[in-house]
Amino acid sequence: MIVAIIVALDEAGTIGRDGQLPWHLPDDLRRFKATTMGHVLVMGRRTCQSIGRALPGRRSVVLSRNPAYHAPVGVEVARDFDVALARVADAERVFVIGGAAVYRIALARADELLVTQVHATVPGNVRFPTVDWDAWSLVEDEFHPADARHTLAFSFRRFIRRI
Ligand SMILES: NC(=O)c1ccc[n+]([C@@H]2O[C@H](COP(=O)([O-])OP(=O)(O)OC[C@H]3O[C@@H](n4cnc5c(N)ncnc54)[C@H](OP(=O)(O)O)[C@@H]3O)[C@@H](O)[C@H]2O)c1
Incomplete structure (x- = not known):
């Protein structure tokens, strides 16, 4: 089984603000849907609450104690x-x-990181954990400019574990 982390983060590692995403990037959401369709999703209880429903076409497992x-x-x-x-x-x-x-928790077990790197620093209160980037190889890097529907530029990056 391949375990892939999928995340959107800004230059400071921010991923969330007040229980929600700190940006609205429709092409990132579209890519998330296409990438994850037909596969299993594992998420935390707060993320599940922010989504608010089962995402169609994917088996969802939520962690809660x-x-x-x-x-x-x-x-x-x-x-x-x-x-x-x-x-x-x-x-x-x-x-x-x-x-x-x-x-x-998942970083130690993950085989792949699918990162949407937002090229900005935005206010937020939830951060991605520190990553030892020496352990990861960048294998895909696709730039998406800011445009009429996206106030921020971002890059889709795929990393695979080296060690
Ligand atoms: N930018 C992105 O790509 C991205 C992606 C996802 C989420 N987010 C943002 O991140 C924020 C939410 O993140 P968060 O860290 O606050 O919460 P979270 O990880 O979504 O959920 C935390 C909760 O999950 C449960 N949990 C976590 N680890 C567990 C474990 N090992 N075993 C059992 N249960 C476990 C616990 O639920 P109980 O309290 O019920 O026990 C814990 O309180 C939101 O702002 C969301 O929008 C951003």
Whole structure:
């Protein structure tokens, strides 16, 4: 099973603000959908709450330690990351879609990082964990300029683990 982290972050590593994404980048959302379609998603409870529903066409597993937590219809709950991975062990590819708490745990296990690097620094209160970039090789890098629908420029980058 390949475990891929998929994240959008700014130059300071910011990924979230007040429970939401700090930007609106429709082409990034479209790419997220196309990339993850048909695969398994693993996410934290807060990210699940910010999405608010099961994303169609993908099996979703949400992590929560709270036994009283009720996930949206169609979303499975697991009590930790290893339990979530064991539950979807037959999947070819699993995407860890955040937030910071789950990225922190998944980094050690991840085979790929799919990073939308936003070329700006924006206000926010949730950050991606520190990455040892020496452990990763950049294998794709595609620039997307700011335009009428995107106030910020960004780059799609794919890294694979070297060590
Ligand atoms: N830019 C991006 O690509 C991106 C992607 C995703 C999210 N975000 C943003 O990130 C923010 C949310 O991130 P966050 O770090 O605050 O929250 P989060 O990681 O989405 O959720 C945290 C919660 O997940 C559960 N959890 C986490 N690790 C667990 C583990 N190992 N075992 C069991 N349960 C675990 C806990 O739920 P309980 O409290 O229920 O136990 C924890 O409180 C939002 O602003 C969101 O918009 C950004």
